[in-house]
Amino acid sequence: MPSPRKTRTKTPLRRWRESKAAQRARGKEIISRLREKYPNAAAELNYGSAFQFLISVILSAQTTDVTVNRVTPNLFRKFPTAKALADSSQAEVEDLVRQTGFFRSKAKSIRVASAQIVDEFNGEVPRTMDELLRLRGVARKTANVVLGEAFGLASGVVVDTHVKRLAQRLGLSEATDPVKIERDLMKVLDKEDWIFAGIAIIWHGRRVCDARNPDCDTCELNNICPSSTSPTRPTRSPFTAKLSA
Structure with a gap:
């Protein structure tokens, strides 16, 4: 029993x-x-640029920073910039981020967000709350983390x-x-x-x-x-x- x-x-x-x-x-x-x-x-995600930090934060939803830090070295080795990730295929990104969970949705989000950064912000991560909230996969929590950690800007x-x-x-x-x-x-x-x-x-x-x-x-x-x-x-x-x- x-x-x-x-x-x-x-x-x-x-x-x-x-x-x-x-x-x-x-x-x-x-x-x-x-x-x-x-x-x-400080944030416990590993990154080499504001773009890489943004992608890492999007991937961190519903998983641990430890898991994201295991995944991102290979992801950023293959796609180090917004342009590279925007031009990637859904299948290859899904395979790289699979361990983070919800990998299909996350792969789509980081690819679309990367394309938005290239098309709308000249390849640079935007530095305002309103602009960040336009990116796929970004809500206020993610935007606040990025603005504070990557740019030292207190918006909330x-x-x-x-x-x-x-x-x-x-x-x-x-x-x-x-x-x-x-x-x-x-x-x-x-x-x-x-x-x-x-x-x-x-x-x-x-x-x-x-x-x-x-x-x-x-x-x-x-x-x-x-x-x-x-x-x-x-x-x-x-x-x-x-x-x-």
């Missing part, structure tokens, strides 16, 4: 009642602590599954829609922190604030996180007390 399935215990999502000023002060402290913990936080905050989870746990957003979460984070965080915040929160989600088993006891944010299960978690926002003092 099969053993009964274990019930997964979800980390409770809590919020402190705090003013916008207190929330912004807490957001600033969150980023400060993440900068101390992850001073070299990257929201992936880790950022969505941590924004909710940290009480920085109650939304479930990624676009609404991004808007909330843009209000709470200083613009100069937007690029770092997206990457650092992803790192923290991968390394500490796991979806199933967050390590609250050793987390550097446990006393400023309303959802923390650590004994050090205060019952109300410590920044409300500071601002009212």
